[in-house]
Structures are given as structure tokens and as C-alpha cells.
Amino acid sequence: WLMSDNMHHQWLLLAACFWVIFMFMVASKFITLTFKDPDGYSAKQEPLILTAVTKVEEVHLPENKYWPEKFQPTGKAFSGNLIRQPLVHMERLELLRNVCRDTALRNLSHTAVSKFVLDRIFVCDKHKILFCQTPKVGNTQWKKVLIVLNGAFSSIEEIPENVVHDHEKNGLPRLSSFSDSEIRKRLNLYFKFFIVRDPFERLISAFKDKFVHNPRFEPWYRHEIAPGIIRKYRKNRTETKGLQFEDFVRYLGDPNHRWLDVQFGDHIIHWVTYVELCAPCEITYSVIGHHETLEDDAPYILKAAGIDHLVSYPTIPPGITVYNRTKVERYFSGISKRDIRRLYARFEGDFKLFGYQEPDFLLN
Ligand SMILES: *[C@@H]1O[C@H](CO)[C@@H](O)[C@H](O)[C@H]1NC(C)=O
Numbered sequence: 528w529l530m531s532d533n534m535h536h537q538w539l540l541l542a543a544c545f546w547v548i549f550m551f552m553v554a555s556k557f558i559t560l561t562f563k564d565p566d567g568y569s570a571k572q573e574p575l576i577l578t579a580v581t582k583v584e585e586v587h588l589p590e591n592k593y594w595p596e597k598f599q600p601t602g603k604a605f606s607g608n609l610i611r612q613p614l615v616h617m618e619r620l621e622l623l624r625n626v627c628r629d630t631a632l633r634n635l636s637h638t639a640v641s642k643f644v645l646d647r648i649f650v651c652d653k654h655k656i657l658f659c660q661t662p663k664v665g666n667t668q669w670k671k672v673l674i675v676l677n678g679a680f681s682s683i684e685e686i687p688e689n690v691v692h693d694h695e696k697n698g699l700p701r702l703s704s705f706s707d708s709e710i711r712k713r714l715n716l717y718f719k720f721f722i723v724r725d726p727f728e729r730l731i732s733a734f735k736d737k738f739v740h741n742p743r744f745e746p747w748y749r750h751e752i753a754p755g756i757i758r759k760y761r762k763n764r765t766e767t768k769g770l771q772f773e774d775f776v777r778y779l780g781d782p783n784h785r786w787l788d789v790q791f792g793d794h795i796i797h798w799v800t801y802v803e804l805c806a807p808c809e810i811t812y813s814v815i816g817h818h819e820t821l822e823d824d825a826p827y828i829l830k831a832a833g834i835d836h837l838v839s840y841p842t843i844p845p846g847i848t849v850y851n852r853t854k855v856e857r858y859f860s861g862i863s864k865r866d867i868r869r870l871y872a873r874f875e876g877d878f879k880l881f882g883y884q885e886p887d888f889l890l891n
């Protein structure tokens with residue numbers, strides 16, 4: 528069964544029918560339907576809206592906008608973090624380069640720069656920026672920034688929620704939409720970044736968002752993908768509950784997971800490795816932000832990309848980005864060591880490349 532595309536269309540069609548009926552029944556004037564971020568923060572984190580300078584002007588970019596010299600503290604922005612930041616980011620890139628060279632991890636750290644990867648990367652030509660999308664780290668906010676910078680809308684508030692992810696309309700093209708030579712040129716010259724977080728906490732977040740709460744209009748996760756995983760990976764055949772974290776872990780840790788991945792289509796972006804999404808060993812990214820330190824990393828990225836005078840990142844509600852060990856332990860507490868080890872074996876590349884500690888409390 529060609530699940531991904533079919534089910535998308537199927538559900539969209541069904542939704543369209545209901546919507547038409549709905550329109551007849553209720554005066555549409557009284558209703559404002561708000562779409563939620565399909566990959567960003569959930570509703571409780573909605574205050575995390577970026578504020579952009581209303582008018583985007585032409586900016587002259589300095590030649591060497593990636594060089595840390597730019598970050599010499601000025602009197603105004605003098606803070607410990609600001610001095611340390613360039614060093615932190617240089618160390619991250621150094622670690623990445625070293626792990627990429629580690630032949631023992633080669634299969635877990637390398638991937639082809641395929642159409643799947645090029646589909647993940649968004650292009651801001653006006654400011655020469657490439658952004659690789661990695662769900663569950665506030666990507667929608669970054670996309671909005673880039674949409675405004677590209678000029679399709681003059682402020683973040685003006686972007687309708689349903690347009691943020693509609694790349695036909697929002698003026699934020701995917702890198703895959705360019706010709707080979709245009710792609711190569713951009714990969715070579717542009718400022719490139721993406722955001723990561725602890726790999727296991729990310730999987731918990733994806734599981735909760737897609738299979739437990741599923742607050743957005745994405746019924747295919749529960750009604751098509753979850754049954755597909757349960758059919759193949761549920762241990763207890765008499766158990767009839769919806770997808771459990773254990774089923775999910777067994778699917779992800781299965782060396783033959785690709786068989787199902789193909790059927791799920793692009794929906795797998797929520798749980799495949801960062802390596803598979805962004806090809807960090809093949810593409811030389813300028814900065815890799817960490818969700819855990821987004822408070823420091825977001826302004827750093829804006830500055831490194833040369834757009835900090837055009838946009839700013841709002842105050843992030845306290846506690847939202849902190850790694851929660853208790854939560855991770857709780858989710859993995861009922862799961863067999865064998866399944867956890869298999870899961871780690873698949874995600875080890877992500878742990879090592881981005882400096883996340885091996886979760887020994889789960890493995891031993
Ligand atoms: C890497 O993958 C190749 C091809 O799939 C396989 O032959 C090889 O044994 C793998 N190497 C490691 C270290 O797992």
C-alpha cells in the first residue's frame with residue numbers, strides 16, 4: 528500500500544467535505560480556525576513568537592560573516608555567554624568533524640545528499656541562508672523569520688499559520704527545487720544551520736506530539752501509521768491499546784525499519800536521525816544550534832547569519848528547553864534493555880556527532 532501520499536489525500540478530501548458541510552451549517556464569520564504548527568512548539572509554547580522588524584531593507588553582508596571576530600563583545604552586549612559563545616560553537620564543529628572521520632561510526636554518521644535531504648533544507652536567497660528543518664525544536668519560528676527575510680511578508684504577524692508550511696505560497700523554497708549547479712552554489716556559499724536536541728528526548732517529544740496528543744489535524748499518525756507499527760512490533764498480541772512508546776522504540780531500533788519507513792513517506796522526518804535529515808558530515812554547516820541552549824544559540828545564529836539587526840528572538844519561557852532526565856527515565860522504564868540498546872545503536876551517530884552523552888542510566 529502506498530500509504531503516505533494516499534492517506535494524506537484521503538484525509539484531506541475527507542476534511543474538505545466536512546469543512547464544506549460545516550460552512551453551510553455555521554456562519555463562517557463567527558469562526559476563526561487557527562492552524563497549529565505541524566512541527567513547532569505545541570500550543571502551550573505559543574508565546575514563543577518571533578518579533579521581526581516590520582520593514583526588511585537591503586543589507587550589505589560583510590564578506591566574512593561567519594568569522595567569530597564579529598563576536599568580540601561590545602560594551603553594550605558584554606556578557607560571559609557572549610564571550611564564550613564562539614568557542615562553544617567552534618568546539619561543536621570540531622567535534623562534528625572528528626566524529627565524521629571516525630570510520631567505526633561511518634554508517635551512522637554519513638548519508639547521501641539525496642532529494643530527501645534537499646527537501647529538508649529551506650533557502651533564503653536574499654540573505655544567503657540555508658536552514659535544515661529538524662522537527663521538535665521550534666523550527667516553525669525559524670521558518671517564519673526566513674519567510675519575512677525573503678520578503679513574501681513584511682512581518683511575522685502577517686504570515687497566516689497555514690502558509691508557514693505551504694512552500695508554494697510562502698516564498699521559502701526548498702533547496703531541492705533548484706538545479707544541480709544552483710544547489711551546489713548555495714551549499715558552497717551560504718550560511719547553513721540547523722538545531723538539534725537530545726536524541727532520545729526528541730523521540731519522546733515526537734511520540735507524544737504525533738501519537739498521544741496529536742493536537743493538529745493530522746489523523747494519519749494515529750489511524751494509519753500507528754496501526755502499521757503495532758501490527759509489526761507489538762509484543763503482546765492481545766493488547767489493544769493505541770501505539771505505546773515500547774512499540775515505537777521497537778520499530779525505530781529494528782535494523783529493518785526501512786521497510787515501514789518507505790510506506791510512511793515524509794512523515795518519518797519526525798523520528799529519523801539528524802544524520803538522515805541534514806547530512807551533517809556531507810554538508811559543512813556553519814552553526815549547529817542546541818535546543819538545550821537555545822536562549823544563547825538563537826541570538827548567536829542570528830548574529831552569525833548577519834540578520835540580527837533585522838529580527839530578534841523573543842524571551843523563551845523558562846524551563847522549556849531544559850533536558851528532563853526524569854522524563855526520559857520514566858518513558859524508558861518499562862522497556863527492555865535489548866530494545867533500548869538497539870535504539871541506541873541506531874541513534875549513536877546523533878549522540879556522538881552533537882556531543883550528547885550516552886544515556887548510561889538506560890543502557891546499564
Ligand atoms: C556499513 O554498511 C555496509 C553496507 O550496508 C555494511 O556492509 C558494513 O558492514 C557496515 N559497517 C559497519 C561498521 O556497520
Ligand SMILES: *[C@@H]1O[C@H](CO)[C@@H](O)[C@H](O)[C@H]1NC(C)=O
Pocket residue numbers: 763764765766767
Ligand atoms: C497482554 O495484554 C492483555 C490486555 O491488556 C493483558 O490482560 C495481559 O496480561 C497481557 N499479557 C502480558 C504477557 O503482558
Ligand SMILES: *[C@@H]1O[C@H](CO)[C@@H](O)[C@H](O)[C@H]1NC(C)=O
Pocket residue numbers: 846851853854857
Ligand atoms: C520532567 O518530567 C517529569 C515527568 O514528565 C515532570 O513531572 C516534571 O515536572 C518535569 N520537570 C521539569 C523541570 O520540567
